[in-house]
Amino acid sequence: MKKQVAVLPGDGIGQEVMNGALEVLKAVEDHYGHQFKVVQADIGGVAIDHHGTPLPKETLEACKQSDAVLLGAVGGPKWNDVPVEIRPEKGLLGIRKELGLFGNLRPIKTFEALVDASPLKQSVVQGVDFIIVRELTGGLYFGEPRERRGKNQEVAVDTLRYEKKEIEKVVRKAFELASKRRKKLTSVDKANVLESSRMWREVVDQIAPEYPDVEVEHLLVDVAAMKLIYQPNQFDVMVTENMFGDILSDEASMLTGSLGMLPSASLREDDFGLYEPVHGSAPDIAGKGQANPLGMVLSVAMMLRHSFGMKEEADMVEAAVEEILRTGARTADLAGNQIVPVSKTKEMIDLVVEQMKPNYAMSGILAAYL
Known part of the structure; x- marks a missing residue:
């Protein structure tokens, strides 16, 4: 199956978590023989910097020509003083309106391994x-x-x-x-x-x-x-x-246990949707490799399920997330006051991708990180 995905990394940690999402999407592609064409575009603060507007026409057109949209996050203190009509958040509100995304789904599910994190x-x-x-x-x-x-x-x-x-x-x-x-x-x-x-x-x-x-x-x-x-x-x-x-x-x-665990889907009346983690751009940790990518990864699973009808593929991604949490992998936001090894953003993604591979062995990459 061939699908085009508009990818809007946005601001702050958006690019970091989006890189992880694309690795997971590539793993799905390799495992099932799908083809995902990725088209990247600017939104939010980075779009203001490059185009003078939080929602450029080019971005909107890329979204309209795609089968679904993945969005990282928008905003940050860098753009606090720009006129209110072109604040980064206006790009998010505008794209929802322009694409007719009338309903936002936010699954709230506690993972057994994270009950202590709440x-x-x-x-x-x-x-x-x-x-x-x-x-x-x-x-x-x-x-x-x-x-x-x-x-x-x-x-x-x-x-x-x-x-x-x-x-x-x-x-x-x-x-x-x-x-x-x-x-x-x-x-x-x-x-x-x-x-x-x-x-x-x-x-x-x-x-x-x-x-x-x-x-x-x-x-x-x-x-x-x-x-x-x-x-x-x-x-x-x-x-x-x-x-x-x-x-x-x-x-x-x-x-x-953490805002970083929550995915979301913004849908219209057909199969088209925009998928994004609920968390913000977290400028305080941007570029440090500390962001929790799992909300973004689970947003990919929602896209597979709701826009592409790929239930088995979505189940596989979600199961991989649940398994790495069960084995103890944690980003800093999930560790809380517990004394546990803390994984970087890239390490968490590597664990998810490895878990999705056939004949995954516990003694391999997971043991190296834990």
């Missing part, structure tokens, strides 16, 4: 496995009007706006996912305060009869935030609007 009790985080479905193209981040009347003024305006059709698309995607999993959908809103949330809740209730086997519950966002910490096993699929999803998914990362 700041929460083992009894709380053990066996957690759910997906947050976040609406991506509407809400507060895109609402107009928005206004700040000068830096020294005391009034700022942001508008939270949703059209019913935007809500319907993402809610339907969440129902479809729930119907294939444990058949429970939790819709998160703030319907006791916001008109947009009241409409959100109405849409969920209108679509629910189409999925009679899916149990539906509504939670206010503050209640959902609490239950994520003390009762995360109750969730299967959670669907919510843009800003709530942004916040809750970062909160949920603590269940897994």
Whole structure:
């Protein structure tokens, strides 16, 4: 199978984790005989430096001509003083809008080997496995009007706006996912305060009869935030609007032990998707080889599964990650206070790739790193 992948490393540690992702993709290519054509392009701060805009036309065109997109990370203090309309994050918001990526999937799964890495009790985080479905193209981040009347003024305006059709698309995607999993959908809103949330809740209730086997519950966002910490096993699929999803998914990362472990997929109604780790550009460790590449690697697995229909290949990548964690491999963010050998970014990738090879031997490369 031949597929074209647009690769956008972005800023900070983006290039480091992307290099690892491409090695894993090459291992899949070699193992299964696929062909992946990689087209690299700029986004975010590096695009501002090279093109004067966080989302160049060339980048957008490369994405549109590809079957999927891999993205590293964007942003950093270097670009804090650029005008707000061309901040690196605008490239990320813009590409989602331009490519019609309306729904973001963030799997929250605790690996058995990492239950000690979470700041929460083992009894709380053990066996957690759910997906947050976040609406991506509407809400507060895109609402107009928005206004700040000068830096020294005391009034700022942001508008939270949703059209019913935007809500319907993402809610339907969440129902479809729930119907294939444990058949429970939790819709998160703030319907006791916001008109947009009241409409959100109405849409969920209108679509629910189409999925009679899916149990539906509504939670206010503050209640959902609490239950994520003390009762995360109750969730299967959670669907919510843009800003709530942004916040809750970062909160949920603590269940897994590190933001560096979380992949994500931004999807539209066909098979096309943009795949990226949830973590940021981490400029404080950029270039030091300390970044955890596993969120990026697991994003590759999501791309294989959701955009390319390569379930076996995706399973292999995920199994390789789980196995190297089981044997004790850790980047610094996963080590916590434990006294364990810490692996560099490249070493972790080498372990994953080696684990994917046939007749992998424990006495080989893994022993050398541990």
